Amino acid sequence: MKVQEWEPASAPESEVAAVIDLLNAAGEVDVPDDPRWQVDGYRDYLCCTMPGERRACWVTPDPHEDRLLGQANVLLMDDIGVIDLIVHPEARGKGVGSALLLAVARRAHDEGIPSLGVEAIGETPSIPFYERHGFRWAYGEIRNVLDLGSVDWLKLGGMAQGIGSGYRVEYYPGGPPEELFAAYAAAKESVRDNGDGDLDLRPSSYDPERLRASLATLHRRGLKPYIVVAVHEPTGDVAGLTEVVVPRPRPGRADQYDTIVVPEHRGNGIGRAIKARMLFELRAAEPKLAEVQTWHALEKDPMLKVNADLGFQPDREWREYEADVPDLLRKLGPSLA
Numbered sequence: 001m002k003v004q005e006w007e008p009a010s011a012p013e014s015e016v017a018a019v020i021d022l023l024n025a026a027g028e029v030d031v032p033d034d035p036r037w038q039v040d041g042y043r044d045y046l047c048c049t050m051p052g053e054r055r056a057c058w059v060t061p062d063p064h065e066d067r068l069l070g071q072a073n074v075l076l077m078d079d080i081g082v083i084d085l086i087v088h089p090e091a092r093g094k095g096v097g098s099a100l101l102l103a104v105a106r107r108a109h110d111e112g113i114p115s116l117g118v119e120a121i122g123e124t125p126s127i128p129f130y131e132r133h134g135f136r137w138a139y140g141e142i143r144n145v146l147d148l149g150s151v152d153w154l155k156l157g158g159m160a161q162g163i164g165s166g167y168r169v170e171y172y173p174g175g176p177p178e179e180l181f182a183a184y185a186a187a188k189e190s191v192r193d194n195g196d197g198d199l200d201l202r203p204s205s206y207d208p209e210r211l212r213a214s215l216a217t218l219h220r221r222g223l224k225p226y227i228v229v230a231v232h233e234p235t236g237d238v239a240g241l242t243e244v245v246v247p248r249p250r251p252g253r254a255d256q257y258d259t260i261v262v263p264e265h266r267g268n269g270i271g272r273a274i275k276a277r278m279l280f281e282l283r284a285a286e287p288k289l290a291e292v293q294t295w296h297a298l299e300k301d302p303m304l305k306v307n308a309d310l311g312f313q314p315d316r317e318w319r320e321y322e323a324d325v326p327d328l329l330r331k332l333g334p335s336l337a
Helices: 013-030 042-047 096-110 126-132 153-161 178-189 208-220 270-285 304-310 325-332
Strands: 004-006 054-061 068-076 080-087 115-121 136-147 167-173 223-232 237-247 253-261 291-297 313-324
Touching: 013 042, 013 054, 013 068, 013 080, 042 054, 054 096, 068 096, 080 096, 096 115, 096 325, 115 126, 115 325, 126 313, 136 304, 153 270, 153 304, 167 270, 178 208, 178 223, 178 237, 178 253, 208 223, 223 270, 237 270, 253 270, 270 304, 291 304, 313 325
Parallel strands: 080 115, 253 291
Antiparallel strands: 004 054, 054 068, 068 080, 115 313, 136 291, 136 313, 167 223, 223 237, 237 253
16 A cells, blocks of 8 residues: 655645545545535645644555555644545455555654544544544534525524623734733633543633634635634633634635633623624625535534534534544554554
8 A cells, every 4th residue: 555745835736636635535424414525725724734733644646546545644743643534435445555554653753742633523534543543532513404495584683682781892804903812821721721521632822822823824724714702891801712714625615713701701791792793794705605604513602503503404423532542552553662
């Protein structure tokens, strides 16, 4: 099984297109209702990372046809590597995924990264694949999808206005202004250690400098952020925030990132109001946008009822898995000692 390292920054356009074809072939089988990937913007989507992070990629060419059998990349952070691994539906069960996973584990070992994490989509072959290779289920979520064509905008307008006195709602396309960075990061810090078992495989920002770097990285990757905040007027604190990102390579469906209500400000209708306001702003700013997807924990989640009130529909389970790199290497290949 030939696995070769692949550098998206310098790859010819035909190779980037081959990766897109692979992603869409897998998506048509695994998540047929999801929008397809586009070549436009995908190179930047892979290449750009946060300061101090780096990404390595591999591909498995088909020796008989002009296509790829598989592709994997790993985002190497301080103490964990985040895997993204795709195998063509016609090549599954033939060792392609294991060969790619071995390449990822070897790179993590060489970089001194002790563990690997991955998001696996429920009801797809990725679940038994990672469990068979010894990955431990660490955290579970349900993805919810909102069809913007089904929204009751009159009802939503009432929700957007239903916030307690002493708060104002502000909208910032592209990211919050510099003067709000400290208060914005403090709001995120207030719920950082909630003990829910999340591996933190997605980006978040708990201090002003990281927030600044995170926003810059999103823009370089072709991910346009939209921010709505609730400001507590007596103190100027950010009492709540919600973030949505529209990806250039898949512009039809937006990703909901964090939605946070600071604990001492809960019970004032903030979560519902800021998410409703966000949908109005997205309708105006992104006329081609058809859907918004968000995730909530399998256990009790304060946003669960808010999402239901807004019209989000449960879609499928997502799981976060984790494995120790030395264990993976023992399972997948000869010792590197």
